[in-house]
Amino acid sequence: MHSVALYGRLLARAIATGIHSELQIQRERAREPLQLVTGSSGFSKTITKSTNTRKWAFGDDAYFISKNKTVDVIGVADGVGGWRSYGIDPSAFPRILMATCERMVQEGCFRPQAPATVIAASYQELMEQKVPLIGSSTACLVALHREERTIYSANLGDSGFLVIREGEVVHRSQEQQHYFNTPFQLAVAPPNQQGLVLSDSPEVAESTSFGVEEGDIILLGTDGLFDNMQEDMLLEYISKVKDHKEETVQTTASNIAEKAYQLSFDPEYMSPFAMSAMDAGIDFRGGKPDDITVIVARVTSLGET
Template sequence: MQSIYWTGRLLSRALWNGISNYTACTDPCANKRREASFVSAVCGFPKDFARGRIRKGQFGDDAWFNAKFKTVEVLGVADGVGGWRHYGIDPGEFSNFLMRTCERLVTMGRFTPSEPAGLLARSYYELLENKQPIPGSSTACVIVLNKETSSIYAANIGDSGFVVVRRGEVVHRSSEQQHYFNTPFQLSSPPPGHSGLVLSDRPEAADTSSFGVEDGDVILLATDGVFDNVPDQLLVTEMRKVQGERDPTKLQGVANSIAWMARSLAFDGAFMSPFAQNARENGIDAIGGKPDDITVLLATVAI
């Protein structure tokens, strides 16, 4: 009963946090260049309902943000590395600080829209310089939409990422960065005396890309709790349902569906998940999903 209660509460929070960023252009602006815009929604679940966060901007150790500045819209996710919990460190504090700082920098215009890796870098270095130490590690992915040029600029470090579906087919996706199996690239802030013992990558190592978007494109930005548990064909099937969709309620429904699918498969011990398949390719006999925090940001492009 408690799980049902928390699930309902989290779904309600996801619906409350759904984002609608589309404004129709009426006759007075008919002769102006049509700008691109996101219609977007968010949903997610913490791995542990009993201890997981449900506040805005976080699902467990995952964090996310959306922000605007003039002709730019930005979406981002970060996945706090849960292993820090064994050392008495809250993994969600690092990822949350990273995303909240990105959000602030965007709304203040203190970033270069064509350089999302620079946005991550500035947020990360602010974290390192914070008077109150915030130890931990996190993967991160940020995408920036230039509304005037209908262009996306993306930066990804680690195994969070994005997928773009156009007319039912995947046309763009991020590249996963792994040092070795189940050890993604990550931004880190080690506790004093542990610098040499902690894996840490520079934000400049992020994989970057840029591409044009078209009216109706569907973009999924998510943490590895989604990609490790939901096969690509299932993700694309869900994303096709909202191609060209401008109704935020319908978009929210599919975001909820993807998040719940990831949650269900993560705890299915008999399912051959993408994570289990990758484990077998690396000589590890595995089956089942990978329980993890789950964050889904789903957006369509309206021009």
Template structure:
């Protein structure tokens, strides 16, 4: 009799638990919403055609990073201002350190998962107080996916930028920040003797945005070497190929294609590039691509 009683209790409990679990699974208010995540790839080239030393996170004077912390995924690119080379300063040092500092702050959780502009500012301020001065200037673009609220937050200073494609259309694209033609906003740390005559924008001048992401969205983050040499329709045609892509290898092939096309057209002296069109609009009669470093980070949103 006792064993029958115990068996009955266990059976009742199992049925009750099953009912509770079924209720949890079917009640939309009790279900945990699936969080989005990014599938990503990166590719780039230095404008110098000679074989150079490979450095992780750097292509020529360009730099990039990708990092995760809990429910946040962050990506960024920076483009060192090449003019510093004439003064004996390596333009790639500033951009590389800026991105590496962003990466470290993310991995340590020392950032706000809704504010990439603050992350960029904190990275810049660390460089300002570095024991050994990291001299130079750089544009930068940082995008942050907050997986908890399915929102992409962006911060862009200068002419690096991002583009988001959804169902075959460009739904978001950053706008260049320019003081005047071919002179973008930039974060700077010049030598003391040059500070009076060097452009230096504050991190809080970065253009910011945020919007909800959807499954299948394609996110491109790139330096101006891409946007100056590839018309939007060419970029769009490539991004459409990887909508909803969850295979990193296939995504890598599209990233490679975008970077290679940008590099090839940058040396094409007969191509009417976006840069040439803007030059003409500013009274400069020129044609051809703009030789530059190329950095492409490509990601798709998966839910």
């Protein structure tokens, strides 16, 4: 009887020790720094070409993926195509804006908790050029602070992002529009058109923060994505990201971009853009042909590759 009781105490102690060890492992893992494993893709509405090249522009869209010692940052910008009728390349402004943001991230010239300051500083640099870079664009940046395990975002306009956890959207950006199909935007106008061109201050960008967990997915895109794909469609594609391998994430980004591109030219599809048009009293049906940029980023521990 004594030996049975002793065995029972030893077994209970072993179980308790095992539980304690498992809890300790979980606590330590919860404190591990995080990183983003990313994939990117897109289409120009006029050139049927997609790519996973990191530094690229799709039509009048532009994006970047960068990091420094503290943060991983992803960003997109959507140029205003109306400048083309004035003989101005509308892709130049967003492309240089994103390239400047990328450089500032790499140099660590910003506070990780305030990505809006990167947009503001980059925009200021464009305005101060000896030969002003004429144009307009939206801008959306998401920064993952590795040690804090928190994303900080800044969104100006109708690009945006979703944070997806276990198949559900747990955080999202808010679209900023003056009126239907006219988003908030940064702009540099010719001297003779100052005050005549729609331009918003980077200070009005929506800024948010959100604690993320390993396994979360961040889906960032321009309006060409969100105007053409319903949220449940996006979640279906994201559900296929089962691991943190870069090729898995890249394949998902490519598949989403290809689907959005197909739907954008479907005249019978009731797209999110068409539904918004109807809400605004506009008779419109079908997808919205547009430049499309997609970045898929999986949150994983810094020790994994």
